[in-house]
Amino acid sequence: MVHDAAVAKHNRLSKRHSGLREKCHTFFKRGILTKISSALVIIFILIAIFCPYLTPYTPYEQSLRNKLKPWSKEHWLGTDNLGRDVLTRVLYGARISIVTGVLSSLWAAVVGAALGLTAGYSRGFLGSFLMRLTDAHLSIPPLILVMVLAPIFGRTILGISIVIGISAIPSYVRMVYGQVLSLRENDYVTAASVIGQSNFKILLKHLLPNCIPVVIVMFTSNVSTAITIEANLAYIGIGIRPPTPAWGVMISEGYNYLVSYPHLAIAPGIMLMLLIISLNVVGDGIRDVIDPRLRGKL
Amino acid sequence: MAETVRENPLLKVEQLKMYFPLTKGLLSKTYSWVKAVDGISFEIYPNETFGLVGESGCGKSTTGKCAIRVLQPTEGRVVYKGRDIAGLSKSMLKPYRRELQLIFQDPYGSLNPRQSVFSILKEAVVLDRERHTAVEANERVDELLTLVGLDPDMKSRYPHEMSGGQRQRLGIARALACNPKLVVCDEPVSALDVSIQAQIVNLFRELQAKLGLTYLFIAHDLAVVRHMADRIAIMYLGKIVEVIDSDHIFREALHPYTVALLSALPTTDYYQERKRSRIILEGEVPSPVNKPAGCAFHPRCKYATETCRQVSPGLRNVGRNHCVACHNVAV
Ligand SMILES: Nc1ncnc2c1ncn2[C@@H]1O[C@H](COP(=O)(O)OP(=O)(O)OP(=O)(O)O)[C@@H](O)[C@H]1O
Ligand SMILES: [Mg+2]
Numbered sequence: 001m002v003h004d005a006a007v008a009k010h011n012r013l014s015k016r017h018s019g020l021r022e023k024c025h026t027f028f029k030r031g032i033l034t035k036i037s038s039a040l041v042i043i044f045i046l047i048a049i050f051c052p053y054l055t056p057y058t059p060y061e062q063s064l065r066n067k068l069k070p071w072s073k074e075h076w077l078g079t080d081n082l083g084r085d086v087l088t089r090v091l092y093g094a095r096i097s098i099v100t101g102v103l104s105s106l107w108a109a110v111v112g113a114a115l116g117l118t119a120g121y122s123r124g125f126l127g128s129f130l131m132r133l134t135d136a137h138l139s140i141p142p143l144i145l146v147m148v149l150a151p152i153f154g155r156t157i158l159g160i161s162i163v164i165g166i167s168a169i170p171s172y173v174r175m176v177y178g179q180v181l182s183l184r185e186n187d188y189v190t191a192a193s194v195i196g197q198s199n200f201k202i203l204l205k206h207l208l209p210n211c212i213p214v215v216i217v218m219f220t221s222n223v224s225t226a227i228t229i230e231a232n233l234a235y236i237g238i239g240i241r242p243p244t245p246a247w248g249v250m251i252s253e254g255y256n257y258l259v260s261y262p263h264l265a266i267a268p269g270i271m272l273m274l275l276i277i278s279l280n281v282v283g284d285g286i287r288d289v290i291d292p293r294l295r296g297k298l
Numbered sequence: 299m300a301e302t303v304r305e306n307p308l309l310k311v312e313q314l315k316m317y318f319p320l321t322k323g324l325l326s327k328t329y330s331w332v333k334a335v336d337g338i339s340f341e342i343y344p345n346e347t348f349g350l351v352g353e354s355g356c357g358k359s360t361t362g363k364c365a366i367r368v369l370q371p372t373e374g375r376v377v378y379k380g381r382d383i384a385g386l387s388k389s390m391l392k393p394y395r396r397e398l399q400l401i402f403q404d405p406y407g408s409l410n411p412r413q414s415v416f417s418i419l420k421e422a423v424v425l426d427r428e429r430h431t432a433v434e435a436n437e438r439v440d441e442l443l444t445l446v447g448l449d450p451d452m453k454s455r456y457p458h459e460m461s462g463g464q465r466q467r468l469g470i471a472r473a474l475a476c477n478p479k480l481v482v483c484d485e486p487v488s489a490l491d492v493s494i495q496a497q498i499v500n501l502f503r504e505l506q507a508k509l510g511l512t513y514l515f516i517a518h519d520l521a522v523v524r525h526m527a528d529r530i531a532i533m534y535l536g537k538i539v540e541v542i543d544s545d546h547i548f549r550e551a552l553h554p555y556t557v558a559l560l561s562a563l564p565t566t567d568y569y570q571e572r573k574r575s576r577i578i579l580e581g582e583v584p585s586p587v588n589k590p591a592g593c594a595f596h597p598r599c600k601y602a603t604e605t606c607r608q609v610s611p612g613l614r615n616v617g618r619n620h621c622v623a624c625h626n627v628a629v
Contacts, residue, residue, distance in 0.1 A: 097306065187402045187407040187408055190408075191408050191409075191469075192421070194366070194399060195421070195475070195476050196392070196395045197421065205410075205421070207413050210411075259344075
């Protein structure tokens with residue numbers, strides 16, 4: 001029967017949504033680029049976690065006698081203008097980038113999803129108020145907003161993460177809001193309210209779990225944007241404060257020696273580039289696995 | 299035969315209207331209304347099955363949802379157990395909420411794909427104030443599954459692991475978890491295979507006998523409704539055109555629209571079937587946005603007169619629980 005065929009197809013589709021093994025399969029089937037990028041992302045994460053054990057130096061330890069040395073056995077990438085080991089600082093930079101990226105996206109995801117859910121479910125005055133606010137927020141370029149807010153929240157990792165998170169909130173609100181609007185038309189939401197379930201419980205039990213996939217997809221694509229913004233801020237000198245080994249800081253300091261000692265700026269630059277590209281490729285892969293319909297939207 | 303005297307109706311709907319606004323532009327200005335339900339009245343008595351038939355888009359689902367206050371009607375009264383619930387707020391509605399249940403047309407869409415069978419039923423069971431302990435809730439879930447003919451071993455399954463018929467049974471079990479008095483069945487079998495349709499229809503009848511349920515049974519298929527319902531209301535474009543006992547519908551239907559619908563039903567009697575002449579209705583169903591003046595059916599009715607084009611006919615009783623809304627029917 002036609003209907004049975006449709007049901008069978010639906011079953012297959014929904015089954016495809018459940019198996020973790022199949023998800024991994026679709027993910028890695030995308031090609032060599034995805035595999036390399038996943039490996040890179042994992043390496044970066046490992047570096048971020050274990051960097052103190054990877055080098056004998058700390059990123060702050062200066063030695064003016066050894067400044068601007070070329071590569072050697074002790075200092076694989078040489079030393080910078082204050083005699084600090086460049087490799088050590090580059091490795092520690094991964095930690096700062098990843099922590100800021102994840103922290104800011106995480107808090108933007110939590111706040112954005114909560115606001116989106118509220119707006120989508122209450123509609124009415126509160127809903128349109130929140131959405132107009134979001135629209136207004138979206139009309140401000142994120143970099144400019146962050147530049148204004150950065151001095152207020154402090155130029156530490158936490159402060160910068162909060163600021164970058166604020167700039168990312170509206171895109172989460174939009175996405176979740178749209179999702180809730182379509183989800184709440186589902187019969188199972190009507191059914192839940194008919195059996196006497198409260199609005200809040202419906203929000204938590206039926207709408208939120210079905211919004212999680214889009215939030216995850218947004219999150220993965222957001223981390224790399226956040227890292228870029230963090231590096232931008234540090235580079236122009238309003239982000240994380242200088243002695244901290246953020247890649248943006250290192251690029252801007254190394255810029256002064258670009259002709260004579262190019263590796264000072266190029267090493268962190270290459271790291272940044274590799275991390276951003278591999279995060280984007282992995283993010284695309286995750287999106288295709290979780291929700292192929294979002295292709296082109298994010 | 300005299301009018302049968304009946305007890306108080308369980309649900310009484312009076313002049314129910316449901317208009318959906320059509321909006322456009324930045325400020326969502328309403329430029330027109332969809333008159334999905336346009337002033338209908340009916341009564342449903344305890345323990346009966348009241349059928350509601352009509353073409354797609356004539357407002358059946360909207361009527362059903364207004365009757366149990368899933369939607370708030372624009373106008374009119376919905377009297378349940380002697381109380382008008384049409385305008386009650388969510389908190390005021392609470393004592394009645396679980397007594398008025400709904401079965402959906404699409405069994406898959408009415409089940410959250412991320413909830414297991416057990417979780418779906420337990421959610422409905424624990425909202426019952428009387429049941430507290432986990433053990434009692436589990437027992438009740440098993441009891442409900444057995445009641446609708448599902449194996450209690452199915453508890454750990456997810457909706458996508460079930461057949462259409464099983465899903466519809468699960469939807470029924472969820473409604474029963476609330477100990478309902480009135481159940482609105484919104485085309486509960488039209489998404490199912492013909493062989494399964496019969497099983498589900500029989501399940502509905504069994505449950506009615508066992509639990510003393512009252513049904514508002516919606517369908518677009520007169521054959522199914524005739525099998526289920528005691529009385530049938532025929533809807534056309536937001537209005538009821540005829541209400542008649544289902545036993546009499548073949549011999550006594552008076553409204554031209556009902557007669558046309560009946561002529562489309564095949565019969566199993568060979569001689570009857572050879573005699574059957576189908577009445578083909580011409581033209582389209584007008585849109586509920588721009589309804590014709592007068593009787594909504596007049597553009598397609600071959601008996602239409604000048605009165606029909608100008609005056610909208612009211613529902614008149616022609617005896618034996620039989621009401622018709624047509625100018626050309628003599629009382
Ligand atoms: N939320 C809504 N907003 C606007 N118009 C609506 C809404 N719900 C229903 N309608 C309109 O009201 C009319 C009646 O819809 P309804 O769903 O009650 O029809 P139905 O008789 O149940 O049809 P079907 O047999 O296809 O289920 C339709 O024209 C529909 O487009
Ligand atoms: Mg319908």
